[in-house]
Every structure is written in structure tokens, then in C-alpha cells.
Amino acid sequence: MLSGLLALPAGGLPKFIWLSAVFSVFNTVQCMVAPLGMTRRIYSQQPHQVTPLTSHVFAAWTALSAILRYQCAFNMNNEVLYDITFWSYVIAGSHFVSEIVVYKTSKIPGPVISTFCVAITSILWMIKDRDVYIH
Template identity: 40%
Template sequence: MPSTSSLSPPCPVRPSFLLSCFANHSPVLPDSWLARWQLVVSVAAVFNTVQNYATLKFTRRIYNAVPPHSPVTALQARTFSAWTLTSAVVRIYAAFHIHDKTIYDMALMTYLIAFAHFSSEILIFRTAKMNIGVLSPVLVASSSLIWMISQYDFYVKP
């Protein structure tokens, strides 16, 4: 039986340490922070996909600038779910193939499309007002774009 001094200390309960605890104890996770970020965003997208099939409540928080009889319908939520799940699959694949130019480019494009969509809903179509529901995907998409573009030459080698 191993001594207690050779065992890793338990992970703190605070959410900010969960990813690093899991990453330090799992040989199956990608080896870079950008790849791990792709995985985290993908897992969140899968949960968002399930949520969109279950209820319109959270989708209506994003598209919150429309009248009570809004265009947020069950059909629209399922379509949004299909896109979200598709982007999650691309990003999961990118997490484990971060050096593959084609996959990297596809993942980068998913963030560009998401950023364009949410920005246009806020600025052009005016179906969304700034709140946490719409700010979250805008921040994730924009920060991911900046990170991926700035690290492109590091991860994608000719």
C-alpha cells in the first residue's frame, strides 16, 4: 500500500481549480492549454445542446430584445442545438488534433461564425441586448479567436 505522502493532495473544491486538477490527473486530456480550452468549450456546448432541447428558457435570455411573441421557437432552439453540437464536435476533434492545420482552421472558423452570429444579433438585427446570456458566447468566441490566431504558427507547422 502506498504511503500517504506519495499520494496527490485532493483537489480544492473551488471551480477555478477543477480543470487543472483533472488535467494533472488524467493521461487522456490534450497536452496544451489551448487544446484543453477547446475541450472545455466543447463540453459546455454539449450541455447547451441538451438544454436547448429541454427548454426555451435560456435561449430566450440570449434573444431577449424581441417582443413576447418572439421568434425563439422550439424549432429555432433545435436548429441552434444542431449548430452548437456540430461546433462542439469540431472543437473536440481540434482538442486532440491541435497541430492539424485543417482541423485547427475548422475550429477557428466555428468561433468566427459564432462571433459573427452573436455580434450581428446585437448590432444589426437587434434581437439581443447585452446581458450575461449573450455576453458569454461573445466573450468565449472573441477570446478563442484571439488566442487561436495569436498561436497559429506555434500549433500549425508547415
């Protein structure tokens, strides 16, 4: 897995997206193996709403995100893949903002902050560096 890191395109963004993919894989496994663990911590304001089923659905979404991010990290010049990956971060960020602000299932400070920071950092960095990778 680490040898693949050397094959990434130049720049920090592909490495950041690759690392995000790796963490997404760990999150997917966690949601499948211990579905009520970390997921209930993320949605700490309404933990009773977290069930094994909701955690497994979250795992499926996160697995898809991991695949997109991994492929994008190695194919930064693929405009469609770049855009889909970008929008996956927008969806993830929007989800966590809505859970904090609208549905009040999460709170800051809390475990949700790291996921939110990754989404926001990715969105801003992908906007900033789009012209570097997409010609």
C-alpha cells in the first residue's frame, strides 16, 4: 500500500486524497465490525438513532467514498473522476453540517470535527488546485 504512495502524481493534494481514502477504509471496517462504537460517538446528541443498520449504510457510503478517493488520487487529471470526488466531499461536508446545525445529532467539539475538517480542506484544496491537474 505504501509503495503505491510513491506512484502518486506530484503535489500534496493527491497524497491528502490518498490518505483520506485510507482513513475511509478504516472507518468502513469499524462501521461493519463495531457498528455502534464510533458512529454513536459521532452522533452523540442522539445516539439512540444509531443502529447497526444505519452504521452499515454509513459503511457502504464510506466504502464508495474510499474507492473514489483512491482512484482520484492516482488519476488527478481525469476530470470526471476529479469532479465526482470533489462532490463526494461536498456531500460528506454538507451531511455533517446538517447533522450539527439542522438535526442536532452531532456537536462541536466532538469526533465529527475531524471528518468535517477533512471535507472542508479537500473541497478548498480541490478548488484551488483544479487547474494544476485538469487541463
